[in-house]
Amino acid sequence: MNLQEKIDKAIRNVPNFPKEGIMFKDITPILEDAQLSKEIVSKFASDWKGKIDAIAGIESRGFLFGLPVAMELGVPFILIRKKGKLPYKTVSHKYDLEYGSAEIEMHIDTVKKGMRILVHDDLLATGGTAGAASELIQKEGGKVAGFSFLVALGFLNGTKALEKYCKESISLITY
Numbered sequence: 001m002n003l004q005e006k007i008d009k010a011i012r013n014v015p016n017f018p019k020e021g022i023m024f025k026d027i028t029p030i031l032e033d034a035q036l037s038k039e040i041v042s043k044f045a046s047d048w049k050g051k052i053d054a055i056a057g058i059e060s061r062g063f064l065f066g067l068p069v070a071m072e073l074g075v076p077f078i079l080i081r082k083k084g085k086l087p088y089k090t091v092s093h094k095y096d097l098e099y100g101s102a103e104i105e106m107h108i109d110t111v112k113k114g115m116r117i118l119v120h121d122d123l124l125a126t127g128g129t130a131g132a133a134s135e136l137i138q139k140e141g142g143k144v145a146g147f148s149f150l151v152a153l154g155f156l157n158g159t160k161a162l163e164k165y166c167k168e169s170i171s172l173i174t175y
Contacts, residue, residue, distance in 0.1 A: 003043055006036055007173045011151070025151050025175065027122055031064065040065060040172065044120075044148055045072040047170050052145045053115040056080050056106070058133055061122035065150060069120070078110045078117065080133045091139055095132040104129070106136050113141035124149040124171060127161030134165040151175065 001009070010033060012026040030036055044065060048055075056078040057066030063079070070077035083092055083103040092105035111117065119133045124147070134144045146168035152158060154174045162169060 003039055004173050006039070007150070010036060011173075025123060025153075027061070027064075027150060030150075037065075037068075040150065041068045041072055043172065044069045044170075048118055048146065048148065049073060051116065052118040054078055054111075054142075055118045055120050056133055056137060058119070058121040058129055059085070059104070062120050064122060066120040069148075076110075078106060080104050080106050080119075080136065091136055093132045093135045093139070095128055095135075097128055098126065102129070102132075104132050104136065106140075108140070111137055111140035111142040115142040116145035117142045118146050118148055119144060120148045122150045124152040124158040124162075124169075125156045127156075127158035130158070130162055131165065134162070138165075146170070 010029045012029050014024040014026050017024040052075060054076040055066050055070040057063045059081045067077045083105050086105060086107055089108045090105040091108050092103050094101060094103040117137050119130050121130055130147055137144055144165040146166055147162055149171040152171035152174040159169050
């Protein structure tokens with residue numbers, strides 16, 4: 001069985017969560033499988049080796065694979081968090097969601113001018129949050145080198161929405 005098939009088999013579909021009509025893709029069973037998680041980290045690391053200077057993980061599930069991949073590659077890991085969660089001086093970006101708006105931030109001293117940064121999250125839907133993370137990175141002089149996601153919901157066209165930042169995007173499985 002290849003990696004994509006293993007991921008597909010492990011993901012649990014939860015109907016009507018967090019609201020009626022949504023089929024939630026639960027990655028918890030993947031996290032409970034240490035060997036599969038190691039394979040995922042290795043795959044992401046091999047895809048991005050030598051191409052990036054840092055990984056920006058989006059709160060909170062973007063931390064789950066983003067940090068181990070950064071460690072594997074020997075690059076810094078940048079926290080992208082919801083407003084008010086970081087202890088030091090921050091830069092923030094407000095953006096619209098399907099059902100309202102949100103604001104994310106990162107520390108002001110984390111991105112160095114010209115850094116090639118991979119934006120990582122567990123799931124790509126419409127691309128709004130990954131796009132907002134890209135805005136933060138660009139505000140601080142960084143360059144979005146690519147995007148990586150465990151899961152993409154292809155029917156929501158998130159990859160297309162992110163092309164204005166970078167055309168390099170990898171999802172290990174697309175539904």
